[in-house]
Amino acid sequence: MKAFVDFVRFSAKGGDGGHGCSSFMRTKETAFGGPDGGxxxxxxxxxxxxxxxxxxxxxxxxxxxxxxxxxxxxxxKNCSGRAGxxxxxxxxxxxxxxxxxxxxxxxxxxxxxxxxxxAKGGDGGKGNQHYATPTNxxxxxxxxxxxxxxxxxxxxxxxIADVGFVGLPNAGKSTLLKALTNANPEIAPYPFTTLxxxxxxxxxxxxxxxxxLADIPGLIEGAHTGAGLGTRFLRHIERTRVLLHLVAPExxxxxxxxxxxxxxxxxxxxxxxxLVREELRxxxxxxxxxxxxxxxxxxxxxxxxxxxxxxxx
Numbered sequence: 001m002k003a004f005v006d007f008v009r010f011s012a013k014g015g016d017g018g019h020g021c022s023s024f025m026r027t028k029e030t031a032f033g034g035p036d037g038g039x040x041x042x043x044x045x046x047x048x049x050x051x052x053x054x055x056x057x058x059x060x061x062x063x064x065x066x067x068x069x070x071x072x073x074x075x076x077k078n079c080s081g082r083a084g085x086x087x088x089x090x091x092x093x094x095x096x097x098x099x100x101x102x103x104x105x106x107x108x109x110x111x112x113x114x115x116x117x118x119a120k121g122g123d124g125g126k127g128n129q130h131y132a133t134p135t136n137x138x139x140x141x142x143x144x145x146x147x148x149x150x151x152x153x154x155x156x157x158x159x160i161a162d163v164g165f166v167g168l169p170n171a172g173k174s175t176l177l178k179a180l181t182n183a184n185p186e187i188a189p190y191p192f193t194t195l196x197x198x199x200x201x202x203x204x205x206x207x208x209x210x211x212x213l214a215d216i217p218g219l220i221e222g223a224h225t226g227a228g229l230g231t232r233f234l235r236h237i238e239r240t241r242v243l244l245h246l247v248a249p250e251x252x253x254x255x256x257x258x259x260x261x262x263x264x265x266x267x268x269x270x271x272x273x274x275l276v277r278e279e280l281r282x283x284x285x286x287x288x289x290x291x292x293x294x295x296x297x298x299x300x301x302x303x304x305x306x307x308x309x310x311x312x313x
Contacts, residue, residue, distance in 0.1 A: 005058040006157035011065045012119040015043025015084035017145025018071035020125035037128040040145040041071030043121030044084030050109040054092040074127045094160040100152040122146035161214035164240030171246045172297040177215040234283045248297035
């Protein structure tokens, strides 16, 4: 499995245009042939293209600079130079492109196959065939190709999912994801087991609909200021359609390693819920108006009376 990378710096340069040619037709049949210098080819451009199968920007981190090939120079007999090939860089859906110098968001890629032009290739120069006039039948004028565009950007990934799981560390988000999908997140009885978002796909019973689920690493008090895993993963919640807020009573293990209930106080559960909601509000008010569902985990450790008490708060 590739490492999860959701923020990279990326530099790209479009290819320079080829130079136009200055030449004249030289054959024994046409002793005074006219200008026949061909145009230079356009330089290749650099594009980002969305690919649904990708989940990380790690490939770009390993190769943060790309330059497209230049166009070929024109030649005699009105032959234009070949254009440089475009370079296509595949990125995950949800990738935002931000100009490094100005901080302006230039665009985002949210659909499979959608393209974003990062650096345009330069136009090719014109050959002297274009500059013949009745008063100047033998022009020597031709132009060099234009330089390709250079650009430095930040690429920031915001995961796109139908449902995002949020909650405190060890609320059971990874366990739920594993139970509903074929995802295989790390599960362990210690905080911050999940260090990066995990995605899974849930198929409805009729197999006609695919629902993407995202397990967002656990939030703690002060996450919006950088505490714990900080704001690094809060942005992944922005693009989910619905939030599933998972809350759980405190639990532990007995001497034989079996799960036991440590604290089923309804106020403790309510505090955990309010804490996460406050972190979402502090990060962005928009997250509070996003549709959400509250789910109580570890119900098998509770009595019917305890479940009712927690539901009533």
